[in-house]
Amino acid sequence: MKAAEGVDRIYHLAGQVAVTDSITDPLRDFLDNALGTIHVLEAARRAGNDPVVVYGSTNKVYGSLEDVDCEEEPTRYRYCDLPMGIPETHPVDFHSPYGCSKGCGDQYARDYFRIYGLRTVVFRQSCIYGPGQFGLEGQGWMCWLMMASLWGWPIAICGSGKQVRDVLYIDDLLDAYEAGVSNIRRAAGQIFNVGGGPGNTISIWKEYGPMIERLVGHPVNVRFADWRPGDQKVYVSDVRKARQLLEWEPRTSVDEGIRALSDWLATHEATIRQVIPEAGKVLG
Numbered sequence: 001m002k003a004a005e006g007v008d009r010i011y012h013l014a015g016q017v018a019v020t021d022s023i024t025d026p027l028r029d030f031l032d033n034a035l036g037t038i039h040v041l042e043a044a045r046r047a048g049n050d051p052v053v054v055y056g057s058t059n060k061v062y063g064s065l066e067d068v069d070c071e072e073e074p075t076r077y078r079y080c081d082l083p084m085g086i087p088e089t090h091p092v093d094f095h096s097p098y099g100c101s102k103g104c105g106d107q108y109a110r111d112y113f114r115i116y117g118l119r120t121v122v123f124r125q126s127c128i129y130g131p132g133q134f135g136l137e138g139q140g141w142m143c144w145l146m147m148a149s150l151w152g153w154p155i156a157i158c159g160s161g162k163q164v165r166d167v168l169y170i171d172d173l174l175d176a177y178e179a180g181v182s183n184i185r186r187a188a189g190q191i192f193n194v195g196g197g198p199g200n201t202i203s204i205w206k207e208y209g210p211m212i213e214r215l216v217g218h219p220v221n222v223r224f225a226d227w228r229p230g231d232q233k234v235y236v237s238d239v240r241k242a243r244q245l246l247e248w249e250p251r252t253s254v255d256e257g258i259r260a261l262s263d264w265l266a267t268h269e270a271t272i273r274q275v276i277p278e279a280g281k282v283l284g
């Protein structure tokens, strides 16, 4: 972080990224995410050139959202009373070591603006996907399920497969980061939910599975396993604050984005197998 001295902005994305791994090794998760983030903030504060710090937070800070009423439909769960999704004013409720460590970074980032005037912006990201992603079972589920389906790796779906997420295409996330920096007067010290919003949702297997089967051209077998601790039945971001203050909104439809992901995977098999050569064996 010595490099902070010469830069005008820092995008802080590094960290331990899997809920599952955070449960296996909570201390490692804390060191990477909570302690790691305060190191980044301190380096930025001491840099002397007042850099903007963008922090990649997560929807997991809202916990399992058990208090939010959902109804069950044939292929998905749906919020009963929140058609626009979860706003930033919804109470946080850190659940899982990952939720705690990321939430800790989220709150420190916000507080460094209040206490030290460091120009931080917190983006609570929903599920990010797209070309260039190396998904694993614990993180990057859209990519992981597509890869495993393409190459015949065993797939376990935790829960009913009707869990709904609003998914955000990578280019749209990068636009949000840029909008945060270019509107820093309005964005400094603010928290934004960024996801695909109500217009870009999908259930993780009951709806995504048939799309994958159409794209790969064959049926895909999965086994169903226990729910993951703290898993949200539905998470959909209310993106109205980002729209209002940053003039940002997601532009890539789920269909378009998934097609781009699948095209990229199909043309990069050798590279992906080099990066995660044993993925099928180890994670299956």
Ligand SMILES: NC(=O)c1ccc[n+]([C@@H]2O[C@H](COP(=O)([O-])OP(=O)(O)OC[C@H]3O[C@@H](n4cnc5c(N)ncnc54)[C@H](O)[C@@H]3O)[C@@H](O)[C@H]2O)c1
Binding pocket: 012, 013, 014, 015, 016, 017, 031, 032, 036, 056, 057, 058, 059, 102, 124, 125, 126, 127, 128, 129, 139, 140
């Ligand atoms: N991908 C998503 O859907 C999603 C959703 C919400 C939040 N996020 C957040 O976005 C960020 C990026 O996630 P990603 O999906 O690109 O995962 P990723 O695994 O591709 O990126 C994380 C990077 O952090 C690095 N890293 C881990 N520990 C480190 C440490 N102690 N010091 C320096 N580098 C370290 C890893 O080497 C890796 O390159 C993370 O902070 C994650 O919590 C991602």
